Amino acid sequence: MSGEARLEILTRINRIGAREQEPLERRPVRPSTRPRAQIVEQFAEYAAEYRANVRRLAAAEVPGALRDLLLARGSERVAVPQDLPAGWLPGGFAVTRDEPGVTDLTAVQTVVTGAALAVAETGTVVLDHGPGQGRRALTLVPDHHVCVLREDQVVDNVPEAVARLRGSVLSGRPLTWISGPSATSDIELSRVEGVHGPRVLDILLVREG
């Protein structure tokens, strides 16, 4: 049945015939000329506008900042991707290295991951679920997501981000674009945060150098 449908739909399209059209000219993606500091600043500002908590810090400060966040939320069960850089984690917490099919994500309170890149123009963090980011469910089921991001991972705009992610997409990786915690405005347009995804998104933005 499907083969027949396929043939018929394609025939219907082809019957319309070739239509002469001006060749499509796609605008090339030009690397941003804005100063890096401005780009990073804008990302931090826009991500915060979407109620992500952004903290800018030095690499050495990451474990301490993580400890503060876990203590503040009373998180006892923390999960991380198998390959999360070990130097980020503070001591004294029971940390589960995620194993699909084994880890019970519903029992996890906080998840800590890296990211593929971030976009200044929109305040977005993008995961391509590559190194340090884990499978998609890991950053979806727990209530609290802490994302550790280096300043040099922030790109200026959406076209640059899309261009940079091309390799990931062509190699078959899924992507998750995250702009703040999950939200709805379905009831009388009043915004509520924390519907089905994480209720809280913390971004640790690590200074370059």
Add this chain to the structure above:
Amino acid sequence: MSAGGIKPARPFQQAARVTLANPQMRRNLRHATTTIREKRLRAVAELPDWEALRDEGAALKDHVMAHLADALLDLEAAVQARGGRVHWARDAAEARGIVADIAAAHGAREVIKVKSISTDEIELNAALAERGIHAIETDLAELIVQLAEDRPSHILVPAIHRNRAEIRDLFRRKLGAELLTDEPKQLAEAARLYLREKFLTTRVAVSGANFAVAESGTVCVVESEGNGRMCVTMPGVLVSVMGIEKVLPTWQDMAVFLRLLPRSSTAERMNPYTSFWSGVTPGDGPQEFHLVLLDNGRTDVLADEVGRQTLRCIRCSACLNVCPVYERVGGHAYGSVYPGPIGAILTPQLLHLEDRNANTLPWASSLCGACYDACPVKINIPEVLLYLRGKITEEKPLSAEAIAFKTAAWVMSEPHRFEGAIKLARSGQGPLVKNGAIHALPGMLGGWTEARDLPAFPPQTFREWWRGRPAPQPRETDGQAQTSEGELLAPQRGDRGPA
């Protein structure tokens, strides 16, 4: 009645009369459209090259439409190469069958759905129910609409016609939720608790698709609540239904639409969550993926040179929020899952201009052009509206309207016939006139007064008054020809005589 379908149950003018009498809906809609409208202008102003971006979006979509078969074949090959399966559906029934068969093959009693207009278009939920499969809507607004056995009234905020107290009562009744207040936060929490269990235990999910990239086989779902992420990640089986016009040739093309869509739709720089996946990812998410490519009238729209631009639509709903007609009558008046200006051109075309009720939709407009200005892919909606009006009127040569116009032309071509007709009308209008106007004409003339009043015929026409006035004294100096009685235009003074 389940939400869905594109066949209006009655003509727009009749349906609008009903919705116009609902002040709550009008208030909610005015608030919603005004708020989003203003926010959208700010979001759009942030991008300095917005106009260039609109042109780019339109050009890209036109390009895909010109090479649609190639794009679809590339998409099919790429999805299959990544372990997905591709199905083709000529019409709604075929698409419903494909989805229901997949769900039934997995022994599913329930499927979770992330808001997808295309599945509403094909009336999937009812078809699944017939096979004993309950479809659970997971978008908060869609859940509200489903529990209330209502219809969506807006593409983006489908339950905008309901207020918080109604929703609280609904959740108490249908979900058994213990709700102390009607705070949106509490209501959202109740939905979260109910749906979380479904996300974690349901084995089959159905989604729509905002875009699909031909070169990589990548499908995209744009959302806010995380229900989309849940549906495309947690179950073992995922079925995505997409109209064939949603395909884009290359990955980089996503950049254009990821800028156009959120700013036009929710008026945000970016929506909270966007998911992309290509076929099956080993060890991550559904291990069985089906993509259903839906025609259902689209190839007919594609074949029409003027109507074709309708297929550029990315379902952002910007045209709804700027439309003075939509703001007053609301989404229900359009009788289709596609409301507003875009619905007024899309619905009748998807039905091949053969549905009498849908064919009234191109008149649901004042042709003010605000929709064209707001459209991120520059669909010239007023142009298509006018074009469809012409086609619909033309395509029924023996319609009452056509006969009426022919008769009118015959009557008006001779002064004596015209005068006779007016005398007849004057003597016959008595019982129809109320406060100097006719509100409803009888029989086939009723269409005229459905949306407007007709002034009553005056007791005396201009010609009658002219004939009855005292004869003017011809002036001797101006040398003009005497006007004959019945001539319509009085000669202008001073422009005929010799200098």
